[in-house]
Amino acid sequence: SGFDYFAQLPSTIPVPQAKDTGTKYKEHVVSTGPYMFQTNDLGKSFTMVRNPNWDPATDPNRKALPDQIEVALNVNSDDIDNRLVSGDLDVAIEGSGVGPSAQGRILADQNLKANTDSSLQARIWFTVLNADVAPLxxxxxxxxxxxxxxxTGYQRAYGGATGGEIATNLMPPVIPGAQQFDTYPTPNNAGDIAKAKDELNQCGQPNGFTTSISYRAERPKEKATAETLQQSLAKAGINLEIKPYPLADYLKLYAGKPDFAKANGLGLMVYGWGADWPDGYGFLSQIVDSRTIRATGGNSNLGVRDPAVDAIIDQAVNEQDKTKREQDWVDVDKKVMDDAYMLPGIWAKGLLYRxxxxxxxxxTNGFQMYDYLALGTTRK
Structure with a gap:
């Protein structure tokens, strides 16, 4: 039902058969658009320049304003913010907004604040509860x-209300057909220790338990998330040992590799997800469908394994009626929340600096982020 969205992903863009080198294709990507790769240092940086073979008449949706685009990868987020504010950088491609320190500086300066934008995004910051790790x-x-x-601590980790709205379920309100609900309501969203202890009694851990929580080391907001969860869960007797892992291999070798996560007791794993495209499938399928989990790692579903969830996904995928299909995705959301596989943190509302x-x-309405294809610059 979402095939038109699926067909526009990088992984499904058609490649001339003669140029298809399989896993090596990323080393030399063929361009039919306004830009082509000039340099491509995998995992570090790449530069794109004008493609002399591009015909604007065949591509009316893109203006292709800059002559050259330089992208640096795996850069410290605070460095990115500082370079943005100083004018040394044009845009942060992650699109989730500046970090807490830069946010405070920007909001306190009316001149800097005038160069900001904020909108609710098709993105959620959440924590997975790993059922592979006892007693979870x-x-x-x-x-x-x-x-x-x-x-409320989760929200503060992302800069307070400027950083996003407290999430009570998975699908952000900007996803068509999404419904807001709260399976685990607590006073002022600040936690309910009495209910937590009652659940601990029911699971045979009346005195609480100890487990580990992981996050991406280069993400200060995720570090702050791990710390605030450590503090709040300790009140119920649930003790968290914090374990940071490199961002570049977080999914391939650590949190996203089931055997590693289980062997190292990663009961909680801090993560975030933005919709591949703005509908229920584009948002939910890769983080809740158990059939996407690979033993070799590289997973974005970090631990939701429920045949009932998979069955509703199949129903949604084959549903022709839009209204019924959107309700199916709400049912997927509700089932995952009922199973308590994922702790929703906030629906992202980053402070974007330009x-x-x-x-x-x-x-762009599609992803509630800057439309990178449309950007221009006065930089020479």
Whole structure:
């Protein structure tokens, strides 16, 4: 039902058969668009320049304003923010907004604040509760975590209300057909220790338990998330040992590799997800469908394994009626929350900063981020 969205992903863009080198294709990508790769240092940086073979008449949706685009990868987020504010960088391609320190500086300066934008995004910051790690293999222990979590602290980790709205379920309100609901309500979203302890009793851990929580080391907001969860869960007797792992291999070798996560007791794994495209399948399928989990690692589903969830996904994928299909995706959301596999943190609302040299800037409704294809710059 979402095939038109699926067909526009990088992984499904057609490649001339003679140029298809399989896994090596990323080393030399063939261009039919306005830009082509000049340099491509995998995992570090790449530069794109004008493609002399591109015909604008065949591509009316893109203006292709800059002559050259330089992209640096795996850069410290604070460095990115500082370079943005100083005008040394045009845009942060991650699109989730500046970090807490830069945010405070920007909001305190009216001149800098005038160069900001904010909108609710098709993105959620959340924490997976790993049922492969005892005692979280017991649903009541997972529910204890859900009740004990202070979501106001989660929100503060991302810069407060400027950084996003407290999430009570998975699908952000900007996804067509999404519904807001709260399976684990707590007073002022600050946690309910009494209910958490009741769930601990039901799972046979009346005195609480100890497990580990992982996050991507280069993400200060995720570090702050791990710390605030450590503090709030401790009130219910759930003790968290914090373990940072490199961002570049977080999914390939650590949190996204089931055997490693289980062997190292990663009961909680901090993560985030933005919709591949703005509908239920584009948002949910890769983070809740158990059939996407590979033993070799590289997973974005870090631990949701439920045949009932998979069955509703299949129903949604084959549903022709849009209204019924959207309700199916809401049912997927509700089932995952009932199972307490994922702790929703916040629906992202990043403070986006645009230097004065950036031109033709607007937020695309599809992804609630800057439309990178439209950007221009006065930089020479």
């Amino acid at each position: 293999d017991n649903i009541h222990c997972r529910r204890a975590v859900m009740y004990a979590a202070d979501k 230097p004065q040299n950036l031109t033709n800037v607007f937020i």
